[in-house]
Amino acid sequence: MAQPTTSSRQNTVRQPTPDRNRQNAPRPSRDNGSAGRLREPRPSFDWGAALDSWFSDQRSTLTLGVLLMLLAVGLFIAFISYLITGQADQSVVGAAFSQPLAESGPETRNWVGLVGAFVAHVFVFRWFGVGALTLPIIMFLAGYKLTLRRELLPLSRATAGLLFLSVWSSLLLGYIVLVTDSAETDSIWCGGIGYEFNVALYSLFGWGNLAFIGFVLFLFVVYFFDVRNIKLPSFSAPNLAGGVRPKSPKRPDDTLQSYEESEADYEETVPDYTAPVDFSHSVPVPEEAISSPDSPLNDAHHQEASVPELIAKTTGVTLTIKNRESVTDDPVAEPEELGATPAPTFEPDPFEDDDLVATHGLYDPTLDLPQYQYPTNDLLTEYQNTRKAQVSEDELTANKERIETTLRNFGIEIDSIQASIGPTVTLYEIVPAKGVRISKIKSLEDDIALNLSALGIRIIAPMPGMGTIGIEVPNKNREMVSMRSVITSDIFTSSKFDLPIVLGKTISNEIYVADLAKMPHLLMAGATGQGKSVGLNVLLTSLIYKKHPSQLKLVLVDPKKVELTLFNKLERHFLAKLPDSEEPIITDTKKVVNTLNSLCIEMDNRYNLLKDGGCRNLKEYNAKFVKRRLNPDKGHRFLPYIVLIVDELADLMMTAGKEVEQPIARLAQLARAIGIHLVVATQRPSVNVITGLIKANFPARLSFKVTSKIDSRTILDTGGAEQLVGMGDMLLSSNSDIIRLQCPFVDTNEIEDLCDYVGNQRGYDEAYALPEFIGDDGGQSDDKDVDLDNRDPMFDEAARLIVIHQQGSTSLIQRKLKLGYNRAGRLIDQLEAAKIVGAFEGSKARDVLVQDLQMLEEILKRLKGD
Numbered sequence: 001m002a003q004p005t006t007s008s009r010q011n012t013v014r015q016p017t018p019d020r021n022r023q024n025a026p027r028p029s030r031d032n033g034s035a036g037r038l039r040e041p042r043p044s045f046d047w048g049a050a051l052d053s054w055f056s057d058q059r060s061t062l063t064l065g066v067l068l069m070l071l072a073v074g075l076f077i078a079f080i081s082y083l084i085t086g087q088a089d090q091s092v093v094g095a096a097f098s099q100p101l102a103e104s105g106p107e108t109r110n111w112v113g114l115v116g117a118f119v120a121h122v123f124v125f126r127w128f129g130v131g132a133l134t135l136p137i138i139m140f141l142a143g144y145k146l147t148l149r150r151e152l153l154p155l156s157r158a159t160a161g162l163l164f165l166s167v168w169s170s171l172l173l174g175y176i177v178l179v180t181d182s183a184e185t186d187s188i189w190c191g192g193i194g195y196e197f198n199v200a201l202y203s204l205f206g207w208g209n210l211a212f213i214g215f216v217l218f219l220f221v222v223y224f225f226d227v228r229n230i231k232l233p234s235f236s237a238p239n240l241a242g243g244v245r246p247k248s249p250k251r252p253d254d255t256l257q258s259y260e261e262s263e264a265d266y267e268e269t270v271p272d273y274t275a276p277v278d279f280s281h282s283v284p285v286p287e288e289a290i291s292s293p294d295s296p297l298n299d300a301h302h303q304e305a306s307v308p309e310l311i312a313k314t315t316g317v318t319l320t321i322k323n324r325e326s327v328t329d330d331p332v333a334e335p336e337e338l339g340a341t342p343a344p345t346f347e348p349d350p351f352e353d354d355d356l357v358a359t360h361g362l363y364d365p366t367l368d369l370p371q372y373q374y375p376t377n378d379l380l381t382e383y384q385n386t387r388k389a390q391v392s393e394d395e396l397t398a399n400k401e402r403i404e405t406t407l408r409n410f411g412i413e414i415d416s417i418q419a420s421i422g423p424t425v426t427l428y429e430i431v432p433a434k435g436v437r438i439s440k441i442k443s444l445e446d447d448i449a450l451n452l453s454a455l456g457i458r459i460i461a462p463m464p465g466m467g468t469i470g471i472e473v474p475n476k477n478r479e480m481v482s483m484r485s486v487i488t489s490d491i492f493t494s495s496k497f498d499l500p501i502v503l504g505k506t507i508s509n510e511i512y513v514a515d516l517a518k519m520p521h522l523l524m525a526g527a528t529g530q531g532k533s534v535g536l537n538v539l540l541t542s543l544i545y546k547k548h549p550s551q552l553k554l555v556l557v558d559p560k561k562v563e564l565t566l567f568n569k570l571e572r573h574f575l576a577k578l579p580d581s582e583e584p585i586i587t588d589t590k591k592v593v594n595t596l597n598s599l600c601i602e603m604d605n606r607y608n609l610l611k612d613g614g615c616r617n618l619k620e621y622n623a624k625f626v627k628r629r630l631n632p633d634k635g636h637r638f639l640p641y642i643v644l645i646v647d648e649l650a651d652l653m654m655t656a657g658k659e660v661e662q663p664i665a666r667l668a669q670l671a672r673a674i675g676i677h678l679v680v681a682t683q684r685p686s687v688n689v690i691t692g693l694i695k696a697n698f699p700a701r702l703s704f705k706v707t708s709k710i711d712s713r714t715i716l717d718t719g720g721a722e723q724l725v726g727m728g729d730m731l732l733s734s735n736s737d738i739i740r741l742q743c744p745f746v747d748t749n750e751i752e753d754l755c756d757y758v759g760n761q762r763g764y765d766e767a768y769a770l771p772e773f774i775g776d777d778g779g780q781s782d783d784k785d786v787d788l789d790n791r792d793p794m795f796d797e798a799a800r801l802i803v804i805h806q807q808g809s810t811s812l813i814q815r816k817l818k819l820g821y822n823r824a825g826r827l828i829d830q831l832e833a834a835k836i837v838g839a840f841e842g843s844k845a846r847d848v849l850v851q852d853l854q855m856l857e858e859i860l861k862r863l864k865g866d
C-alpha cells in the first residue's frame, strides 16, 4: 500500500514556509514535550509582489503609460528645439546654477523652457547629439504599450535598435565634425560622446576611426538581423506587373489573427510579396503553379496570398479588388490558368523560412483579443478575520499530553513531540523512543483517535524521509483559506506552469500549486456537501486568472445542470462546444457522448498536426507555430489547451455507461501530449463509476471527505479520506504520494463577478468549435430538401475552396470564409445536392466529387443557366 507523505513532487511548488524548511522554525520547543509558543516569522515587505500587483492594476499602467507618452512628446519637442536654438541656450544652461532661476527662465529660447533646455543640453549636447531623439521615441513606444496594451513596434527590438542608432550616429557624426574641423558650430549634432571618442582615437588611428565605426555597424547588422536567417535568393524578389496587397496593414503581428479587425480594403498596386497577408483568407495553390523553379509563386511568402492574388501573379492579369468578398465574382478566375490538377500539399514546405519571423515577428496568439484584460484581484472577496488558524496554546498542550498519555498507555514511549499548525489540522510529529516499532503506532490509530475524541485523526507512520510519526488532529477553529489569498500569492502569480491550479494550503501553511498539464488528468471524489463544487470552481478560477482566452478552452459537462451554469458567460472567451449545440455547457447525456467523441476527433486531428509538424507534443508544436515554422494553409494553427471538466461522472455512467467510459479512458490515455486534460468529479467513488479502466488512466486523484473507507480506497487506493473533516479538507494522491490540503474557498458571487468581468469583454464571435461528431442516430440535418435555385451567395466560392483543397469539410468553409457553423452547414448541404461533395460519413470528411476547377466551373455555369 502506498505510504502517505507530505513531501513535494515534481510538478508542484510550495510556498517555502519557515517550519517546513526547518530554518526559522516557528515550532514549539522540544523541551519535555511541552507545548511551545508558535512564533510568526516577522513579515518583511515584499517589493516584488508590490510591484507586480501595482503593474497588474490597469489604473497604474494607464497612468504611467500616458505620463510616458506626454514626457516623450515634451522631450521630443525640447530636443528638436535645442537642435535649432541650442547654441543660444548653452550659456543660459551654464549660468542656470549661478544666477537666480527667475532670470534664467525668461532668457531660455527652448520651446519647453528652462527644463527643456537643460534636459536637452545633457542628452543632445553632452551625450548623443541628434541621436538623442531616439530616447523620446523609445519612451513613447513604452507608454503606448502600457496604455493600450499592444505594441506599435516590438518594444525590446525597437529599443535595442534605437539605442544603437543613437550611439552609432553620435560616433559617425563625431568623426565628420572632427575631420571637417567644425566643432565650434556643429558639435551639437554629434553630442559629446561621439566627438570625444573620435578626438581620443583620431591621433592613434586616423581614418581607422571611420573603419571602426563602419565595423560596428556591420556587427550590429549581423547580429540584430541575424544574418543566418537571410536567404540570399530572396533579395531579388520577382518584379511582376500587377498584383494586390493590403493597404497599410495595422500591425505585422496581426497577419494570422483578425478576429477583431475589420476586413482591410485592397487596392491595386505594385506587388509586395513581403507584405503581411491575412492567412485566414488564403488557400493553397495547385502544385504546378508553385513547383516550377521560375514560377513567381515559388517563394515562401506567396503561399499567403489568396486565390485571385495568385492568379494575378501567375497570369499577369491585374485584379482590382476593393473587398475580398467580391473575389469569386471576378471572371479572371479561369481554371485553365491555374493548371488542372488540384494538389493541396506542398513539398517541401516553403514555410520553413525564418524571414517570416524577421518580417512579422513571432506569432502572438493573444493578439486574437489584444484588448483582453486578465481578471483583477479585487473581483475576489477579501475575507477578514479568517487569516490564521486559531489554535490556542492550551489546545496544543492538551492535545500533546493526550497523545503522550494514550501512547504511554499502550506501552509506547516517545522522545519528543512537536506541532505544526495548519489551516485545518495540526500535525504533531512524534519521535518514538528507541526500539518502538512504527507498525505498532499505526495499528493504534483508532484508539488514539478515540482518546483524542476528535474526528479526522490521520496517522502518518513513518513521515517520509524522517524517522518520525505524524498525527494530524483537526483544529477546533479552522482557518478559511480564501481564494484571493492564494491567487495573489507569489507562488501562484509567478508560476510558470502551463496550467497552474492552486489547490490550497498544506499542513504547514504552504500554498500548493500544481500543474494540471503534468498531472495530466485529475479524478475528484467527495461525498455531497464536502466541497467538490467549490474545488472545481477553484480550479477553474485558477486557470482563468492565469490564461488568455486564446491559450485555453474549457469543455464543461454538468449533468446536474446547476453547478457550472455561471461559466456560461465565458462562452465567447474560454468555452468550447460542438458546432451545432446551442448551450455552451453540456448537460444532456447524449450531447456528452457526442462531445467526448468529438474531443477524440480533436485529439486525432491534433496528433496528425503534430506528426505533420514533426513535433512530439503540444508545447513543441505551438513553439514552432509561434516561430512561424508551420504553415496555416496546411491546417496548422495555434493549439489552445483544452480542459474538459465533468461534474458528476456517476450520473453519466449510470445513463450511458460504456459510451462514456470508453472515450474518457481513451482521452485520458492519449490526450496529454496534445494538450487535452480531463478533470472528472464524482460524488460516488464506487467501482461501477470509477471503473478500473478510468482509474488506471488518472494517476492524480483528489478526494474530499467520503462516507466510507471503501470509497476512500476506491479513489485513493488507501483509507484516510473518510476521516477528513469536510469543508474543503482533502487528500491529493499523485505518484503514490498523499498530501493533505485545505482547499481554498471561492463563493458563487465571486465566480459571478469573475465571469461577468471576463464575459463583458470583447470575445471571439462564437465559442471554440469542436469537430463535428454525429453519433449512430445521425442527429442533424433533419431536412435534407435543398433548393439549389436558392443557393447561398457564397456557394461558388465555397465550391472552389472545397475543390482546390479536395477536402469536403464544413469547418474548412467556416474557417476560410469566416462563416458561422450553420451557414457553412447549409453550404455543404447545397454542395452535396449539387454533387460537388459526397454524402456525410460520420467523423470522416466528405468525398469531393469534382476533381478540378475546370469541371467545377462547368457545373457552376450549368447551375447558373438553370
Ligand SMILES: Nc1ncnc2c1ncn2[C@@H]1O[C@H](COP(=O)(O)OP(=O)(O)OP(=O)(O)O)[C@@H](O)[C@H]1O
Pocket (backbone or CB within 6 Å): 480, 481, 526, 527, 528, 529, 530, 531, 532, 533, 534, 535, 683, 727, 728, 729, 742, 743, 744, 745, 746
Ligand atoms: N474550501 C472550503 N472552505 C470552506 N468552506 C467550504 C469549502 N468548500 C466547501 N465549503 C462549504 O461546504 C459547502 C458545500 O460545498 P460544495 O457545494 O462544494 O459541496 P459539494 O461537494 O459540491 O456538494 P454537492 O456534491 O452536493 O454539490 C459550501 O457551501 C461551503 O459552505
